[in-house]
Amino acid sequence: xxxxxSNSAPPAERKLYWADEAEEExxxxxxxxxxSWGEVAASSVDALSIRETEFNGFLDEPEALNIEAANISxxxxxxxxILEKCSCYTGDTPxxxxxxxxxxxxxxxxxxxxxxxxxxxxxxxxxxxxxPMILTPPYKNLVAQAHNGSGKTTCFVLGMLSRxxxxxxxxxxxxxxxxRELAIQNLEVLRKMxxxxxxTSECAVPMDSTNYMSFAKRPPVTAQIxxxxxxxxxxxxxxxxxxxxxxxxxxxxxxxxxLAEDGFKDDSLRIMKDxxxxxxxxxxxxxxxxFNQIVKNFVxxxxxxxxxxxxxxxxxxxxxxxxxxVDCPDELSKVMVIKDRILELGENLGQTIIFVRxxxxxxxxxxxxxxxxxxxxxxxxALKQEDRDKIVKEFKDGLTQVLISTDLxxxxxxQQQVNLVINYExxxxxxxxxxxxxxxxxxxxxxxxxxxxxxxxxxxxxxxxDEMLMEKIERHFNSQIAxxxxxxxxxxxxxxxxxxxxx
DNA sequence: AAAAAAC
Numbered sequence: 378x379x380x381x382x383s384n385s386a387p388p389a390e391r392k393l394y395w396a397d398e399a400e401e402e403x404x405x406x407x408x409x410x411x412x413s414w415g416e417v418a419a420s421s422v423d424a425l426s427i428r429e430t431e432f433n434g435f436l437d438e439p440e441a442l443n444i445e446a447a448n449i450s451x452x453x454x455x456x457x458x459i460l461e462k463c464s465c466y467t468g469d470t471p472x473x474x475x476x477x478x479x480x481x482x483x484x485x486x487x488x489x490x491x492x493x494x495x496x497x498x499x500x501x502x503x504x505x506x507x508x509p510m511i512l513t514p515p516y517k518n519l520v521a522q523a524h525n526g527s528g529k530t531t532c533f534v535l536g537m538l539s540r541x542x543x544x545x546x547x548x549x550x551x552x553x554x555x556x557r558e559l560a561i562q563n564l565e566v567l568r569k570m571x572x573x574x575x576x577t578s579e580c581a582v583p584m585d586s587t588n589y590m591s592f593a594k595r596p597p598v599t600a601q602i603x604x605x606x607x608x609x610x611x612x613x614x615x616x617x618x619x620x621x622x623x624x625x626x627x628x629x630x631x632x633x634x635x636l637a638e639d640g641f642k643d644d645s646l647r648i649m650k651d652x653x654x655x656x657x658x659x660x661x662x663x664x665x666x667x668f669n670q671i672v673k674n675f676v677x678x679x680x681x682x683x684x685x686x687x688x689x690x691x692x693x694x695x696x697x698x699x700x701x702x703v704d705c706p707d708e709l710s711k712v713m714v715i716k717d718r719i720l721e722l723g724e725n726l727g728q729t730i731i732f733v734r735x736x737x738x739x740x741x742x743x744x745x746x747x748x749x750x751x752x753x754x755x756x757x758x759a760l761k762q763e764d765r766d767k768i769v770k771e772f773k774d775g776l777t778q779v780l781i782s783t784d785l786x787x788x789x790x791x792q793q794q795v796n797l798v799i800n801y802e803x804x805x806x807x808x809x810x811x812x813x814x815x816x817x818x819x820x821x822x823x824x825x826x827x828x829x830x831x832x833x834x835x836x837x838x839x840x841x842x843d844e845m846l847m848e849k850i851e852r853h854f855n856s857q858i859a860x861x862x863x864x865x866x867x868x869x870x871x872x873x874x875x876x877x878x879x880x
Numbered sequence: 881a882a883a884a885a886a887c
């Protein structure tokens with residue numbers, strides 16, 4: 378490993394904030410952190426001469442970083458704003474962000490999948506920055522946050538496909554997801570991307586009742602990449618049907634939820650420890666659009682020596698998705714707003730997901746809309762596996778227009794035709810219903826506006842508690858949520874959809 | 881009555 382010869386003090390802070398520095402809550406009222414940066418005068422990392430400068434503020438001057446032309450690479454030692462086409466240096470490893478997929482030295486088989494099958498052109502921002510960190514030895518652990526719909530899945534899917542040895546027929550990469558639906562979706566992406574690589578993959582999710590077979594009776598897993606949900610993965614490992622001795626990359630999708638106290642923390646830690654006990658230098662990747670401070674603190678305790686990419690929470694709301702709030706006098710008017718206003722106008726605007734808080738409201742709302750003659754389908758965790766699969770498939774195939782869902786689909790669900798999201802009920806914290814669940818809110822609205830597409834979100838509010846929740850959400854993300862003036866005025870909704878760019 | 885996974 379190259380040694381950095383520097384007369385500067387080692388960096389105290391290794392976090393790379395690629396949107397901005399994440400200032401957390403109101404706790405830190407201290408002065409802005411001093412930033413330091415160094416220039417590398419030679420391309421060889423062994424022969425570095427560093428000029429160090431200190432200043433306050435952020436490195437967002439393109440000139441300051443546009444040194445590629447002078448054949449000088451750049452080292453970043455502090456909190457920065459990373460621009461494309463710059464090299465950065467975290468701790469002891471230099472990385473250069475990728476402006477093309479070729480820069481990443483992907484195999485021809487992978488490039489073919491990306492360009493011809495998936496029609497990808499260039500890496501997205503998070504891909505350009507995170508992939509070099511994933512693919513460059515010594516394969517450091519990575520905690521990465523990026524906006525909804527910005528292409529996180531591609532980051533870890535390419536990471537897994539690139540690091541697997543095609544000649545070794547044993548599980549080498551494991552990806553853990555919070556829901557069965559997300560595991561299936563991620564596996565589909567992986568199979569498309571890796572179509573020409575010959576790498577084998579398998580889904581480890583609970584089986585539907587008709588095909589159920591206990592792990593004891595199953596043959597051992599031979600697939601090179603396993604994507605699944607925590608319970609099934611854990612069982613596979615403990616039943617010794619999923620051997621983890623060759624696993625060199627472990628991915629947690631929606632990682633903040635996978636490691637949250639009220640999420641899948643215990644299962645996730647158990648799996649991580651099981652793997653690390655046998656396979657000591659397994660690279661761990663954590664990806665999510667949200668990491669609240671509690672999870673962040675926990676992550677830095679359980680993931681050692683890792684690179685980090687974070688986004689300031691005020692910059693997480695998608696600009697392409699316009700958010701609205703609608704005051705509704707009662708339950709019935711909420712149903713009428715959906716039926717007579719939003720769905721009426723939104724019929725030809727793509728697909729719609731309506732989020733509810735409980736399974737019970739899901740079925741109540743489903744009944745109301747069906748009685749009024751609206752074709753809707755509903756998904757929630759109490760349905761049979763095969764029914765869930767069918768409903769998701771119909772929606773993904775565009776056979777259904779409107780889908781009611783619990784927070785089952787709040788995270789990760791990727792359907793580009795979804796332009797409208799309706800919060801029939803706002804997400805609240807389990808322990809305290811007067812506190813909004815900011816992370817879930819952000820994930821829900823991120824179901825619209827995939828990859829920069831236009832979208833609109835309608836929050837249906839009923840009463841003072843909802844208004845207070847909404848206000849807290851606005852303050853938290855520092856985002857303006859426009860009011861639709863009258864719940865029963867068609868023109869107001871038409872104007873809202875126009876302003877969102879959908880009409 | 882929170883939802884998710886899985887027994």
